[in-house]
Amino acid sequence: MKTATFKIWRGDAKGGEFQDYTTEIAEGMVVLDAVMQIQATQARDLACRWNCKAGKCGSCSAEVNGMPKLMCMTRLSELPLEKPVTVEPMKAFPVTKDLVTDVSWNFRVKKKIKPFKPRTPDAPDGTWRMQQEDIDRVQEFRKCIECFLCQDVCHVLRDHQMHEKFIGPRFLIHVAALEMHPLDTENRIEELRNTQGIGYCNITKCCTKVCPENIQITDNGIIPLKERVVDEFYDPFGWLWRWLKRKSDSRIEIRES
Amino acid sequence: MADYETFEHDVLVIGAGGAGLRSAIEASAAGVRVGLVCKSLLGKAHTVMAEGGIAAALANVDERDNWKVHFADTMRGGQYVNQWRMAELHAKEAPDRVRELEAWGAVFDRTKDGRILQRHFGGHKYPRLAHVGDRTGLEMIRTLQDHGIHQGIDVHMEHTILSLLKDGDRVVGAFGYERERGRFKIFRAKAVVLATGGIGRAYKITSNSWEYTGDGHALAYEAGAELIDMEFIQFHPTGMVWPPSVMGILVTEGVRGEGGILVNKDGKRFMFDAIPENYRPQTADNEEEGWRYCQGHKDARRPPELLTRDHVSRCIVREIKEGRGSPHGGVFLDISWIKQKMPNAAEHIKRKLPSMYHQFKQLADIDITEQPMEVGPTTHYIMGGARVDPDTQMSRLPGLFAAGECAAGINGANRLGGNSLSDLLVFGKRAGEFAAKFAGENQHGRIDRDELDTVARDALAVFDRSDGENPYTIQKDLQDTMQDLVGIVRDETEMCEALEKISDFKTRAERAAVTGNREYNPGWHTALDLENLLTVSEAITRAALERKESRGAQFREDYPDKEERFSKVNTIVSKSADGSMRVRLEPLPEVPDYLKRVIEENG
Numbered sequence A: 001m002k003t004a005t006f007k008i009w010r011g012d013a014k015g016g017e018f019q020d021y022t023t024e025i026a027e028g029m030v031v032l033d034a035v036m037q038i039q040a041t042q043a044r045d046l047a048c049r050w051n052c053k054a055g056k057c058g059s060c061s062a063e064v065n066g067m068p069k070l071m072c073m074t075r076l077s078e079l080p081l082e083k084p085v086t087v088e089p090m091k092a093f094p095v096t097k098d099l100v101t102d103v104s105w106n107f108r109v110k111k112k113i114k115p116f117k118p119r120t121p122d123a124p125d126g127t128w129r130m131q132q133e134d135i136d137r138v139q140e141f142r143k144c145i146e147c148f149l150c151q152d153v154c155h156v157l158r159d160h161q162m163h164e165k166f167i168g169p170r171f172l173i174h175v176a177a178l179e180m181h182p183l184d185t186e187n188r189i190e191e192l193r194n195t196q197g198i199g200y201c202n203i204t205k206c207c208t209k210v211c212p213e214n215i216q217i218t219d220n221g222i223i224p225l226k227e228r229v230v231d232e233f234y235d236p237f238g239w240l241w242r243w244l245k246r247k248s249d250s251r252i253e254i255r256e257s
Numbered sequence B: 001m002a003d004y005e006t007f008e009h010d011v012l013v014i015g016a017g018g019a020g021l022r023s024a025i026e027a028s029a030a031g032v033r034v035g036l037v038c039k040s041l042l043g044k045a046h047t048v049m050a051e052g053g054i055a056a057a058l059a060n061v062d063e064r065d066n067w068k069v070h071f072a073d074t075m076r077g078g079q080y081v082n083q084w085r086m087a088e089l090h091a092k093e094a095p096d097r098v099r100e101l102e103a104w105g106a107v108f109d110r111t112k113d114g115r116i117l118q119r120h121f122g123g124h125k126y127p128r129l130a131h132v133g134d135r136t137g138l139e140m141i142r143t144l145q146d147h148g149i150h151q152g153i154d155v156h157m158e159h160t161i162l163s164l165l166k167d168g169d170r171v172v173g174a175f176g177y178e179r180e181r182g183r184f185k186i187f188r189a190k191a192v193v194l195a196t197g198g199i200g201r202a203y204k205i206t207s208n209s210w211e212y213t214g215d216g217h218a219l220a221y222e223a224g225a226e227l228i229d230m231e232f233i234q235f236h237p238t239g240m241v242w243p244p245s246v247m248g249i250l251v252t253e254g255v256r257g258e259g260g261i262l263v264n265k266d267g268k269r270f271m272f273d274a275i276p277e278n279y280r281p282q283t284a285d286n287e288e289e290g291w292r293y294c295q296g297h298k299d300a301r302r303p304p305e306l307l308t309r310d311h312v313s314r315c316i317v318r319e320i321k322e323g324r325g326s327p328h329g330g331v332f333l334d335i336s337w338i339k340q341k342m343p344n345a346a347e348h349i350k351r352k353l354p355s356m357y358h359q360f361k362q363l364a365d366i367d368i369t370e371q372p373m374e375v376g377p378t379t380h381y382i383m384g385g386a387r388v389d390p391d392t393q394m395s396r397l398p399g400l401f402a403a404g405e406c407a408a409g410i411n412g413a414n415r416l417g418g419n420s421l422s423d424l425l426v427f428g429k430r431a432g433e434f435a436a437k438f439a440g441e442n443q444h445g446r447i448d449r450d451e452l453d454t455v456a457r458d459a460l461a462v463f464d465r466s467d468g469e470n471p472y473t474i475q476k477d478l479q480d481t482m483q484d485l486v487g488i489v490r491d492e493t494e495m496c497e498a499l500e501k502i503s504d505f506k507t508r509a510e511r512a513a514v515t516g517n518r519e520y521n522p523g524w525h526t527a528l529d530l531e532n533l534l535t536v537s538e539a540i541t542r543a544a545l546e547r548k549e550s551r552g553a554q555f556r557e558d559y560p561d562k563e564e565r566f567s568k569v570n571t572i573v574s575k576s577a578d579g580s581m582r583v584r585l586e587p588l589p590e591v592p593d594y595l596k597r598v599i600e601e602n603g
Helices: A031-041 A104-112 A132-141 A149-153 A168-179 A189-193 A206-210 A217-234 A236-256 B018-029 B067-077 B084-103 B136-148 B215-223 B277-282 B287-294 B309-321 B336-340 B345-352 B354-364 B419-441 B449-464 B471-485 B492-510 B522-546 B593-601
Strands: A003-012 A015-024 A061-064 A067-070 A085-088 A095-097 B005-014 B034-037 B154-156 B159-167 B170-178 B184-194 B233-240 B261-263 B331-334 B373-382 B400-402 B569-575 B581-587
Touching: A003 A031, A015 A031, A031 A085, A031 B471, A061 A149, A067 A149, A067 A206, A104 A168, A132 A168, A132 A217, A149 A168, A149 A206, A168 A189, A168 A217, A189 A217, A206 A217, A217 A236, B005 B018, B005 B154, B005 B170, B005 B215, B005 B419, B018 B034, B018 B136, B018 B184, B018 B419, B034 B184, B067 B084, B067 B593, B084 B136, B084 B419, B136 B419, B159 B184, B159 B215, B159 B449, B159 B522, B170 B449, B184 B215, B184 B419, B184 B449, B215 B400, B215 B522, B215 B569, B233 B309, B233 B354, B261 B309, B309 B331, B309 B373, B336 B345, B345 B354, B400 B419, B449 B522, B471 B492, B471 B522, B492 B522, B522 B569, B522 B581
Parallel strands: A003 A085, B005 B034, B005 B184, B034 B154, B184 B400
Antiparallel strands: A003 A015, A003 A095, A061 A067, A061 A085, B159 B170, B170 B184, B233 B373, B261 B331, B331 B373, B569 B581
16 A cells, blocks of 8 residues: 655644654545544544534644645645655644644634624614625635634744734734625724734735635735725825814714713 | 632533524623633534525525424424424524524625525425525634624633533533643533534544534433434435545535436436325426426426435435445436536536535545536434423523534434524524523532542543553444444344444443543543443434334334334433433324414425
């Protein structure tokens, strides 16, 4: 039977190293199959996350031969097996153990983003009307499986570790999905510019390249959001208009009180 | 006595798929403090895998639909051993639960007039499934997750519960460990909701992930609650069969809803050959009518590919057994044929079934717009689970509630596709509501610390046996046994053999060993999960032996027909005083007259 060698990173927050495992391979196998096979036969305590094994849950993110990938969707037939396949944890997050990283920062970031706030229902039965063409873009963003590979590859997070100032492509897409939701009435533009740091993205499109759901993160999500920020903060006519509007709104409030 | 970190909640929800999240949201809305334990990261539970849609009689696509038709469809699909009250509540409340998701930000596919679009699915008379392409489960879990994180729920990610804590008969919390450091934790709670999903990992070929080891089933059983309908396991007719590494991964019923057909190696569309009598009046008798149905013609009847899952699975097994299968031991599922019927068929398929297109292209080198898929049955869902009160979802143990797949009653002998996501919402909400109410009326109970020490010591015993057996090997042997001996086609001899083997696996599990330390150690977790898998495997086998007939998902070769004496009973599994597993039959609650009429009128 054919075999292949996998160089898997073993260790924890204190440090670690690559270890070689040679295992049998069969037609159609993906990297996750090999890792699970190694786990079941040679390294019972090898830590890795997985759930659906079908590219739908986004749990098994890792770096295969240096590329951020879902292990369950990376076929061995796509890889040069004459040399060892390296499998290591994502680099943008602290290591927990082996292939498992501490991704809790992502969950904290999401919690800070203003939630969906719908307009009042369109129909007396409490429902809304939306046309399919008006939701196509939002549905594209909502395909996101939260694998965090886009976060992993983003140099602002990966190389510059600016996790406190920049929410990363995943959450820019999350904001975009909310902002472009036809029913949503919330405004998230100010924090996009300030606390969420959209300005740090310089559109290198690495996130789009690694997205397993093929979401056009940069072109369809981040760039339109950047345009909204520009419109809101750097367009003098828009600025004047909002200033006058705020003035008149406050006058109305005063009258009412 | 060891010192364990302790959390206090009013309501503790175990499991964070659709039912757990919905339950936590509801309990939190009632003003109580809620803790939510998930075995994986938040948002990764198996709900994310659901593809086809959420069944709810919204009547957006066909105005003839209403709760009565949905109720009758659910009862017929379940072969009338469902708990009628659950089926009634489910059919009546599902539409509100779906509309609520929209108010929380879900973006379903739309009808031309801008409402939620609904699609055809097996066993449903009218197009009923609200959906988002073929990733409805992702939409549902993400909507609940993104709504839930702003409700003040305490989320404990990557924690596993080992046992429920009791004060007398009452359940007053749970004891478990966190994956990262392997430390034990106490969760004190006035009410506990089990929402742990299914048991798929008891079988070799399954659509379920590593998490589905029957935890809720086993926790409920061990604590003294009853399990019902454990013999009924749904083998979804269409799982991938090739290549071997993807065997069992789900191929949505939505493929057939969009017009996909099942054919054998001779190119014959075999589903027309065996249409059950009780479905004949509502099934198409020619291919053209079936296609017209999928295109939304209201005068057409459904194609036989959209008969219930139990039936379609058996027909596929028959084709394979009689030598008419596909090269890799399945049959063909073809959606590409619709190009004969419509222009731009390839684009249409990609739009309607994007993740199926992607899944086959990437994992099997198959372009489903050009070639047929190879499919075969895969273990998908268990109809059986904790016995609960239909209205409140409380088990017979005060303070212990269950919802979703680990609870039972709504589905009877077979679940209709799409009824699971709606079940999670309807009964998740109810469980949360009544658990919060219970918590409001009760104080925290007393916890027996000695008992916790015993559980902790037992859980760590695998580390002391460095030369013991590999838990992965035992798990694999169990999966092979259940697949071969308690699978789609069953008989007494094989199941008795399975019981002997399960008993043997228990002995082996007691000698299992793991290497490494307690930190994020999957070998250890596998050893701990084994215990639950063995309990549910035994329950499934004993219940299946007790039901000496074929009904719904249970097919007995030695009793191939439906039997009158089993038509109005449930199997009940419970733990007897001596620790052994007891199975008995109990009569079903009588369906009230007004619902009998609903069933007759919608026959």
